[in-house]
Every structure is written in structure tokens, then in C-alpha cells.
Amino acid sequence: MLDAGADLFRRQGYEGTALKEIVGEGGAPWGSLYHFFPGGKQELGVAALRRSGERYRRLIELVFEGAEDPSTALRQFFSLSAQALEGSDYADGCPVATVALETANTTDALRQVCAEVFESWLATLARFLSEAGIEAGVAYPLALFGLSTFEGAITLSRTIRSTEPLTASGEIVASVVDAALREVPEEST
Amino acid sequence: MLDAGADLFRRQGYEGTALKEIVGEGGAPWGSLYHFFPGGKQELGVAALRRSGERYRRLIELVFEGAEDPSTALRQFFSLSAQALEGSDYADGCPVATVALETANTTDALRQVCAEVFESWLATLARFLSEAGIEAGVAYPLALFGLSTFEGAITLSRTIRSTEPLTASGEIVASVVDAALREVPEEST
DNA sequence: GTCTATATCTCGATAGAC
DNA sequence: GTCTATCGAGATATAGAC
Numbered sequence: 316m317l318d319a320g321a322d323l324f325r326r327q328g329y330e331g332t333a334l335k336e337i338v339g340e341g342g343a344p345w346g347s348l349y350h351f352f353p354g355g356k357q358e359l360g361v362a363a364l365r366r367s368g369e370r371y372r373r374l375i376e377l378v379f380e381g382a383e384d385p386s387t388a389l390r391q392f393f394s395l396s397a398q399a400l401e402g403s404d405y406a407d408g409c410p411v412a413t414v415a416l417e418t419a420n421t422t423d424a425l426r427q428v429c430a431e432v433f434e435s436w437l438a439t440l441a442r443f444l445s446e447a448g449i450e451a452g453v454a455y456p457l458a459l460f461g462l463s464t465f466e467g468a469i470t471l472s473r474t475i476r477s478t479e480p481l482t483a484s485g486e487i488v489a490s491v492v493d494a495a496l497r498e499v500p501e502e503s504t
Numbered sequence: 505m506l507d508a509g510a511d512l513f514r515r516q517g518y519e520g521t522a523l524k525e526i527v528g529e530g531g532a533p534w535g536s537l538y539h540f541f542p543g544g545k546q547e548l549g550v551a552a553l554r555r556s557g558e559r560y561r562r563l564i565e566l567v568f569e570g571a572e573d574p575s576t577a578l579r580q581f582f583s584l585s586a587q588a589l590e591g592s593d594y595a596d597g598c599p600v601a602t603v604a605l606e607t608a609n610t611t612d613a614l615r616q617v618c619a620e621v622f623e624s625w626l627a628t629l630a631r632f633l634s635e636a637g638i639e640a641g642v643a644y645p646l647a648l649f650g651l652s653t654f655e656g657a658i659t660l661s662r663t664i665r666s667t668e669p670l671t672a673s674g675e676i677v678a679s680v681v682d683a684a685l686r687e688v689p690e691e692s693t
Numbered sequence: 694g695t696c697t698a699t700a701t702c703t704c705g706a707t708a709g710a711c
Numbered sequence: 712g713t714c715t716a717t718c719g720a721g722a723t724a725t726a727g728a729c
Binding site for chain 2: 329405417426466468479
């Protein structure tokens with residue numbers, strides 16, 4: 316049920332998704348919805364976002380751990396997302412961005428979860444950048460920049476139905492991080 | 505009425521905004537809504553997005569025309585948006601991004617307008633980059649990158665309620681464009 | 694715990710007088 | 712053109728049997 320909700324929220328947003336749709340898609344019994352989520356739709360939303368946010372964070376980790384440096388990891392991540400978008404008819408974008416924008420000024424509980432998720436991704440990104448030798452004061456702004464570009468590129472790609480924003484942005488982000496890495500003194504690698 | 509609609513769509517999205525709210529806020533007569541927009545909410549949405557999208561495009565033009573080069577224009581634009589966000593309790597972000605994500609896979613008429621708006625901004629950006637001497641094949645991907653980063657930074661800033669994503673990203677985008685400008689042969693300026 | 698039925702509300706859209 | 716009243720659909724949430 317959480318997975319079905321997360322998937323629908325990502326595609327059509329929070330307001331655009333009906334509870335019946337979630338229980339229908341998830342094959343879960345309608346009667347048990349308010350047993351597990353006494354807080355109703357909002358509580359389900361919070362739980363679904365937390366779950367998909369953490370899953371996405373682990374995906375980031377996986378890509379960075381498998382790559383030789385953060386720059387190639389980013390290039391791969393952008394390219395991977397472009398593939399995922401194209402293969403899903405431009406539906407599988409960021410699991411929280413749509414809800415984040417919808418609720419930034421309306422439903423604070425949901426906005427807060429989205430903020431927590433974004434910050435967990437930022438912390439993960441900054442950690443990998445730091446571990447590659449980039450100094451702490453630079454790593455966090457660089458993570459902010461990288462995630463910003465990624466989120467915006469997904470927004471553009473979904474809207475104009477082309478992977479071009481993701482691929483073009485991915486190249487430049489990777490090159491920016493690459494330049495930062497080249498400023499790292501040799502001993503620290 | 506169009507302005508009231510555009511404002512509400514930007515803050516709380518398309519699905520999250522009721523028609524009554526729009527006519528209420530706009531002080532317009534309810535009876536005339538379906539006279540001017542026989543297509544109902546969707547037609548009003550299309551018109552509102554087109555209008556605010558074009559207004560925003562002219563704002564971009566204004567900033568670029570007033571700045572000495574595209575790099576400083578971008579820095580100013582990010583900084584201006586950060587101010588606008590902070591001054592509006594993080595409500596006045598991008599006028600189309602929220603609706604774009606909501607409708608990318610649900611309501612194609614709205615998605616298409618958002619795509620048109622984004623593309624008009626991209627064309628404007630690419631034109632200014634070209635006019636500054638950056639070759640055509642580079643200007644468009646650079647515009648894609650710049651707009652992507654901007655859109656994502658707004659998303660992050662609104663969600664975590666901090667201007668940090670915008671300021672950090674603005675600096676880096678400006679420096680990337682600055683580097684591209686330095687590759688321009690002197691004669692072409 | 695889960696089901697069915699339903700209460701209550703709000704939405705978008707329409708009808709018809711003026 | 713604009714107003715008032717209202718329709719019908721679909722939403723969230725609840726009640727009460729099992």
C-alpha cells in the first residue's frame with residue numbers, strides 16, 4: 316500500500332491521487348486503511364514519502380559506491396534516471412518533488428517530510444564528496460548544486476518529454492565536480 | 505482572474521486549487537467564469553499558465569538586458585528569486601513547475617502549455633548566450649543546464665525553507681557560464 | 694482486522710431568470 | 712454578461728456487523 320501510494324504520488328501528486336486509487340492499485344483492503352493509518356491520507360502520505368525517500372537514498376549510495384569517483388557517479392546517476400524516465404513514459408521522476416512543490420505552502424507535515432528526505436540525500440551526497448577529498452565547506456554547497464540541477468532536469472525532462480535536459484545537465488554537473496576533485500591535494504586520496 | 509489563478513496554481517498546484525478560490529481571490533463574478541472559459545478549469549489553467557509564463561519570460565529578458573554579460577545576469581536572477589522567495593514566505597517560486605509535475609502524466613493539454621513555456625524561456629536564454637558569443641551548439645545545452653539548476657534550486661529552497669540552494673547554485677551556474685564566455689574569441693564580442 | 698454501507702463535504706459544471 | 716440555485720460525481724472519513 317505504501318509502495319502503491321508512493322508511486323501514484325510521484326506520477327500525479329498528492330492532491331491528484333485518490334485514496335481509492337491507492338488501495339485499488341495496491342490490492343489492499345479498504346477496511347484496513349484507517350486501521351493502519353488513523354491519520355488518514357496525510358499519515359499515509361508521510362509514511363509513503365519517507366519510505367520511497369529512503370529507498371532512493373540507498374540507490375544514490377549504491378551508484379556512488381560502485382563508481383570510481385563522485386564525478387562519474389553523478390554522470391551515471393543522471394544517465395540512469397534518463398533511462399528510467401524514458402522507459403516509464405516519463406512518469407518515474409523524483410519520488411518527492413511533486414508533493415514537495417504542492418505542499419510547500421499548504422500542508423506543513425508533508426512539506427517537512429519532503430525536507431527531511433531532501434536533506435538525507437544532501438547529506439549522503441556531501442559525504443561522498445568529502446570522502447573523495449573535497450573540503451567540507453565546499454562539499455555541501457556542491458551537493459546542493461548537484462541535487463538542484465538533478466531535480467530541475469527531471470522537471471524539464473518530464474514536461475518536454477525528452478531526456479535532453481538530464482543528459483546535458485549531467486555532463487556539466489559531472490565536469491564541475493571533476494574540476495573540484497582536481498583541486499584536491501594528491502595525498503588526501 | 506487569470507492572475508489570481510496563476511498565483512494560486514504556483515503556490516498550491518492545479519489539483520490543490522478550487523475554482524471558487526480563484527474567483528474569490530480575484531474578486532471576479534462566478535457567473536461569468538464559464539462565459540469566458542467554456543472549457544472550464546482546464547481552459548482557465550491553460551490561459552493562466554500562458555500568461556504568467558510569458559510575463560516571467562519578459563522578466564528574464566529584462567534582467568539579461570540590464571546586465572553586462574550572461575554570467576552576471578544569471579547570478580542576479582538567482583539572487584533576485586531568492587529574495588522573492590524569502591519575501592513571500594517561500595510561496596513565489598516558479599509559476600509553472602508545480603503544475604508541470606502534477607500534469608506531466610495526467611492532463612496533456614496542461615503539460616503541453618508548460619512545455620511551451622519552458623521552451624520559450626530556453627530559447628530566450630540560449631539567444632542571450634549566443635549573442636554573447638557562445639556558439640550555437642553550446643548555447644542550448646547550457647540554457648538547459650541553467651534552467652534545470654534554477655528550477656531544482658527553487659524546489660529545494662521552497663521545501664527546506666532556505667535560500668541556500670538558490671545562492672549556492674547561482675554561484676556555480678554563473679561560474680560555468682563565465683568559463684564558457686572566456687572561451688569566446690575576442691573579435692566576436 | 695477486515696468488510697460493506699454510508700455520512701458528509703466539496704468539487705466542477707449547468708440551468709434558467711434577469 | 713451576470714446572478715442564484717442546484718445537480719451529480721467523487722472525495723475523505725466513519726459506523727457497525729462479522
